[in-house]
Amino acid sequence: MITLTQLSIGYQGHAVIDALNGTFEAGSLTAVIGANGTGKSTLLKTIAGLLPAVGGTLSFAAGRKPRVAYLPQQAELDHQFPLKVFEVVAMGCWPATGLLRRLDKPARARINGALDRVGLESMAARSIETLSGGQFQRMLFARLLVQQAPLILLDEPFAGIDIPTGALLMDVIDQLHKSGHTILVVLHDDALVIRRFPQTLLLSRRRARWGATAAVLEEREGRQPAWPEYLSLAQASS
Ligand SMILES: Nc1ncnc2c1ncn2[C@@H]1O[C@H](COP(=O)(O)OP(=O)(O)OP(=O)(O)O)[C@@H](O)[C@H]1O
Numbered sequence: 001m002i003t004l005t006q007l008s009i010g011y012q013g014h015a016v017i018d019a020l021n022g023t024f025e026a027g028s029l030t031a032v033i034g035a036n037g038t039g040k041s042t043l044l045k046t047i048a049g050l051l052p053a054v055g056g057t058l059s060f061a062a063g064r065k066p067r068v069a070y071l072p073q074q075a076e077l078d079h080q081f082p083l084k085v086f087e088v089v090a091m092g093c094w095p096a097t098g099l100l101r102r103l104d105k106p107a108r109a110r111i112n113g114a115l116d117r118v119g120l121e122s123m124a125a126r127s128i129e130t131l132s133g134g135q136f137q138r139m140l141f142a143r144l145l146v147q148q149a150p151l152i153l154l155d156e157p158f159a160g161i162d163i164p165t166g167a168l169l170m171d172v173i174d175q176l177h178k179s180g181h182t183i184l185v186v187l188h189d190d191a192l193v194i195r196r197f198p199q200t201l202l203l204s205r206r207r208a209r210w211g212a213t214a215a216v217l218e219e220r221e222g223r224q225p226a227w228p229e230y231l232s233l234a235q236a237s238s
Contacts, residue, residue, distance in 0.1 A: 001026040001066070001151065001182045002047060006056035009039055009046045015054045016042050017203060022210040024184060024199075026061060029177040031193040031213065032186045034203035040186040043203070044070065044153045047184070066182075069149035071140055073156050074133060085131070085139050086124040089114055092146030114142035118168065134165040141172050152176060154185045158192075170196060190217065 002024040010016040017039040024030055032040045045051045047058065048070040060066060092114070093107045103111070115121050118138040123131070131139065137157065144152060154173070158166040174196070177183055184201075187193055193200060193213060200213040202220060209216045 001028070001061050003059045004056070005059070007046075007053055007058055008055035009042045009051070010054045011042075011051070013054055017205075017208070019056065020208055022201070022208070024182060026182055027177070027180050028199050029173070029183045029197055030185070030199040030201055031197035032184055032201045032203065033188070033190070033193060038203040038205060040203055041073065041155050044155050044184065044186060045072075047151075048153055066150040067147075068151045068153060069144050069147050070153045071144070071155060071157060074137065074160060079131070079136060080129050083128050084124070085115070085120060085126050085128060086111060088128060088139055089124075089142045089146055092143040092148075110146050111142075114145040117145060117172065118142045134161050137161055137169065138165060141169050144176065145172065148181075150181060152181050152183045154183070156186050156188065158187070158189070193217070 004020045004022055007020040008015040008018045009020070016037075020043075032043060034040055042051065046053055048068050049065065050070070089111050090103060090107075093103060093111070112121070112124070115124055118141050120135065120138050120142060123135065123139075128136065128139065141157075157169060157173075161169070170192070173183060173185065185197070187197075194217065197213050199211065200209075200216040202209040202216050209219055
């Protein structure tokens, strides 16, 4: 679905990370992990087309970029906009219906079904300014369900979210994965990555590791000593 060839990403011509090579296969579910500042959000923004690549190429299957649904970190979103929950979820229909076309019955049914799926059926008429962080994220996931974009990019979707909401949203991600969407998710929770993400891209300042999650994490753990050196010495001298 997406192939990166010697891709350098960054800002104003300065690379944050250089020479990324690899492929996100069609229908894959990949966790993008790494320490703070290693370029995870930058990579998603570049794939979404919001940032130009600093160098190298980003190519898409069939030579055409698919429709993309991109969810930035919550902090980058405006929660104060004067819209109702239903209206935000209905935006997911725009690629199919156009901006000004009235929503037909099947479209309304899709929107209501998505609100139901994320447990917001009773909040359709609520103003989005009144939503909690978890409710806001549920609403955005309902829009993803309506949108049905082939490529889905999620930047830390569970940050600041309560556990039941996180579990529900992870199930929605699984549902989208099973129905064939290609999904990249930036995460900081290794336990979740191991349990639920078949593929991992680990970004670091030196080089990226890419592949089956168990192999990528094993390689990373393998590089770290089990105990810090000073502790081993202290034990040896006691
Ligand atoms: N608009 C910008 N202009 C210039 N540099 C930026 C900009 N946004 C981010 N950076 C820098 O690019 C680097 C990568 O940032 P990015 O947000 O992609 O990291 P990240 O891996 O997503 O980090 P985190 O886990 O903290 O969210 C950082 O050094 C950051 O300071």
